[in-house]
Amino acid sequence: MAISDEVLARYRKVAVATVYSAVRELGGYEPCFMRGIKAYTHQESGEDRMAGRAKTLRFIPPRADIKRDTPVGEQSPEYVAMGSCGPGDVAVFDAMGRNEASIGGDVKLIQLKNQDAEGLVTDGSIRDINAVLPYGIKLFAAGNTARVGEPDVWPYEANGVIQCGGVTVKPGDVIVGDDDGVVVVPERVAEEVIDWAEDHEQVEEQIKDLIEKEGVAPGKYYNPKTFSKLSNLTK
Amino acid sequence: MSIQESVIIRYKKVASATVYSAVRRLGYEPCFMRGVESFTPGLTLVGPAKTLRFVPPRKDIMEKTHIGEKSPEYIAMGSCEPGDVLVVDGLGKKYAAIGGDVKLLQLKMRKASGLVTDASIRDLDIVADYGLAIFAGGRTPMGGADEIDPFEANVTIQCGGVAVRPGDLVMADDDGVVIVPECIIEEVIDWVEEHEEVEEWIKTLIEKENVAPGKYYPPTEETIRQYRKTLGK
Numbered sequence: 001m002a003i004s005d006e007v008l009a010r011y012r013k014v015a016v017a018t019v020y021s022a023v024r025e026l027g028g029y030e031p032c033f034m035r036g037i038k039a040y041t042h043q044e045s046g047e048d049r050m051a052g053r054a055k056t057l058r059f060i061p062p063r064a065d066i067k068r069d070t071p072v073g074e075q076s077p078e079y080v081a082m083g084s085c086g087p088g089d090v091a092v093f094d095a096m097g098r099n100e101a102s103i104g105g106d107v108k109l110i111q112l113k114n115q116d117a118e119g120l121v122t123d124g125s126i127r128d129i130n131a132v133l134p135y136g137i138k139l140f141a142a143g144n145t146a147r148v149g150e151p152d153v154w155p156y157e158a159n160g161v162i163q164c165g166g167v168t169v170k171p172g173d174v175i176v177g178d179d180d181g182v183v184v185v186p187e188r189v190a191e192e193v194i195d196w197a198e199d200h201e202q203v204e205e206q207i208k209d210l211i212e213k214e215g216v217a218p219g220k221y222y223n224p225k226t227f228s229k230l231s232n233l234t235k
Numbered sequence: 236m237s238i239q240e241s242v243i244i245r246y247k248k249v250a251s252a253t254v255y256s257a258v259r260r261l262g263y264e265p266c267f268m269r270g271v272e273s274f275t276p277g278l279t280l281v282g283p284a285k286t287l288r289f290v291p292p293r294k295d296i297m298e299k300t301h302i303g304e305k306s307p308e309y310i311a312m313g314s315c316e317p318g319d320v321l322v323v324d325g326l327g328k329k330y331a332a333i334g335g336d337v338k339l340l341q342l343k344m345r346k347a348s349g350l351v352t353d354a355s356i357r358d359l360d361i362v363a364d365y366g367l368a369i370f371a372g373g374r375t376p377m378g379g380a381d382e383i384d385p386f387e388a389n390v391t392i393q394c395g396g397v398a399v400r401p402g403d404l405v406m407a408d409d410d411g412v413v414i415v416p417e418c419i420i421e422e423v424i425d426w427v428e429e430h431e432e433v434e435e436w437i438k439t440l441i442e443k444e445n446v447a448p449g450k451y452y453p454p455t456e457e458t459i460r461q462y463r464k465t466l467g468k
Contacts, residue, residue: 028294060391063398064262065416096393097327151264154398156391161290163326168290186295 003053003174003190008088011051011185014197016178018204019185022197026189034165034182036099037123040139043178050138050177052090052118054169054184056162057081059095059103059124059153067154078108081158085117090138090175094162095124099142101152106131113137121175121182123165124153140177196233203230238283238404238420243318246281249427251408256430257423258415268395268412270327271353271370280349280368280407282320284399284414287311288392289325289333289354289383297384308334309341311388317346320405324392325354329372331379332357342367351405351412353395354383370412430454433462 011019023032043049057078060066070077085091091112093103105127112120112135119138126132129144142165149155159171167184169175174185174193185193207221207230214220246254258266287308290296300307315321321342323333335357342350342365349368355375356362363369372395389401397414404415415423437451437458444450451458 028297031291060393061265061396061398063416065418066391066398066400096396161296161386163290166291166326168293168296170296186293188295 002172003187005088007190007194008051008053008174010194010198011174011176012049013047014049014194014201016049016176016180016183018197018201019176019193020183021200022193023183023185023189025196026192029186029189031167032184034121034123034167034184036097036142037121037140037165037182038142039177039179039181040126040129040141040144041133050090050119050140050175052088052175054092054171054173054175055081055084055089056159056169056171057091057093057155058157058160058162059093059101059149060156061096061152062150062154066156070156076155077158078104078155079111081155082111082115082117084159085112085115087116087118089117090119090121091117092162092164092169092175093120093122093124094164094169095122095142095153097123097142097165098152099123100125100145100147102127102145102147102149103153104149109135109137119175119177121164121177138177140182199231199233200227202232203227206230237316242420242424243281245424245428246404246406247279249424249431251406251410251413253427253431254406254415254423255413257426258413258419260426261419261422263416263419265397266414268351268353268397268414270329270372271351271395271412273407273409273411274356274359274369274371274374275363275367276409278368278408280320280351280370280405282318282348282405284322284401284403284405285311285314285319286389286392286399286401287321287323287385288387288390289323289379290386291326291382292380292384296386300384300386306385307388308338308385311385312341312345312347314389315342315345315347318348319345320349320351321347322392322394322399322405323350323352323354324394325352325372325379325383327353327372327395328379328382329355330375330377331355331382332375332377333379333383336361339365349405349407351394351407354379368407370407429459433459436462436465
């Protein structure tokens, strides 16, 4: 069953750094942090981070015969991928880490605005960035560019398993992003991770209070012993 | 459709550089793999591609793919017929191994002709004796498990920045690896053979007349017509 909007709302309130720690804590799901991808849109409050279910698009190097065999027009994989997005969905585009390759500009990406998507994440570049920013979609990319996608990349496959920024992404995973970057939470551990992350944040707040109140080095409380004492999960 | 043995033999007599020019001329760029080098110098590799795609490792995916003999890597190698070339998309991870002497033994047993990857090979000193032509991003003592994991056999992949489909022709020598899309395999070799003959003819003219190569090179349509005339065509 797809991750609920309620779970996504909880993710928007938690720092991506804490979500990273939670995924790491579980073991077996690293790498989960995307390398080389930065925020182009910034959070305004502590509750409006990007959190959404992944829809995916895989680019490959362009090739004339593959282009001929790939559906064109509205049925092109890029439009199928973006068209599959709705509110609470994040489009994740695998540009093979070609950070200078354009995955689209203001005309193509208007589809994500029309679909009211949550965001766009790519290890490629966004074109016409100043026209795309006002679309109200949260944007995370390796860069921005004036160039077009060819000769670097060609949209090949919608909603398959991809890599992006060195992380494997399956459709349905939870994608979270804030100014620290983007983390992928595999769908099957999404509830477990948010439970842990929320608890971890409340413990960290208590630890910060203790450190400030007592004027001590963080090491006194920033340790596993204090965490297990203050955690609601271990009680 | 497999590639005819007679076509393979024709490719084995020409240079990857000329094949590159022919593929480029037909508009199929990029076709040359970046960062992939020969680890069996002197060997020319020509054969039909089988493919294997790696992704970054992830526990939930690995639970479905790490299933012994039926893992994607063994499916891919097992699908190789004698003379086939396994092309492995290692996400360009230069220090991650796609396999070593134990795993790659399967390619030797299947009588594959070669292995191409943009990641690395482990235990190369042993693998080099398997009778395969090997082209890779590097060699490494490390395994690949931290960075890449085999995911899918015989799908469209990228390798070294080039799209590769099962059934394409892999052409590689000491200059590197060029991919010839299946739909232009014959057209490319027809052009390459004549082009190499024209170049040899041009080289003799340049030396004989002691002129700068620019007089005859690159060959124009007129140069090619003159060459054909020398053959009585």
